Amino acid sequence: MGRAPCCDKANVKKGPWSPEEDTKLKSYIEQHGTGGNWIALPQKIGLRRCGKSCRLRWLNYLRPNIKHGEFSEEEDNIICSLYISIGSRWSIIAAQLPGRTDNDIKNYWNTRLKKKLLGKHRKAHQPRKASSLKQGTRKGIDDHSLQAVGCNANNQQPYWPELPVLAAPIVPCSSQEPRFNDHASIRKLLMKLGGEFSDDNNPNLQYPVNGISSTLQPYLVPSIEMVSPASNDALNACTSQLENNHYNIDDQGMAILSGFQPDYDEMVYENPPQRLDGLEFLFGDMVRNGAEMNSTESFECVEMSSTMSYPPMISNYEGVRQGILQDLSLDELRHGEAR
DNA sequence: AATCGGGACAACCGCAACCTC
């Protein structure tokens, strides 16, 4: 037996809302509220609209304090950061941007922000394409990832002041699954963007990122502050190990990463945002790398190792976890896992 | 001036979670 329709489809108007309908809906809700029942609401006011449609219209357009128009650089940063961190959980992202609706943000991401990033991503690759073709591209490793990580251990750490790097994806997984470099892959892109994520580099952007709730802040780790002095020794040891092994993380390296609660590992690594809409590069080519990276390819990761900072993340783990548990309830997490 | 194509945005749809009885 199928689900009963929420309204009489035949007797319901669809399409754009007229000013009269807007006025009716708005004035009613302002006076009486929604009455806790959107389905019944259109009948009460004599609107030939589906209750869901009314709700959407109110939430996305008529509600007071809705902000329309251009998104600021800071909002861009927040959206990107959270998208990288939690995926297309637009309602959660919207909750961090007062006045913006999930629909707005979703549209903005799909129509502009994604292209903005893709444009920069492609732009960043193009100048080197010829040389990479010259050298030949290995099967399964596109020129993106080759260029992204850089092969020169002497490469300078790019100064990348703008975009926060997210803590969640860096949480290590088991050594059986060499997916540790997804965070590095994010960094690859962001470093490639080289702080030009926004059109005008803004060195003044401060962390924590303004506007994001304190409990979500642990997701966001300023890249230039990732290595805390206290953890330098451990990091150096780890980095050295990684470099010596050309990023073949062995037991010793992974030992540093041990001690994580398995459920959290699961949460982070078994539930990556799934639909990336061509932005898989944002989340890294970890699957490809994991599956196909062999000893001759491990050089790719040498440079990355100098940018990875597990110890700080480990020390921050509990805070991150608490933040997640607060902002995303366990149910939400399960919801995410189910998706 | 007409047509076409792409971008932007509003709205719809379907599913799953939640709530109530």
Added chain:
DNA sequence: CGAGGTTGCGGTTGTCCCGAT
């Protein structure tokens, strides 16, 4: 505890607008 109704969410579609040809 289960069924039915409602709400919330994210993906997709439809439509309008504007610039290019």
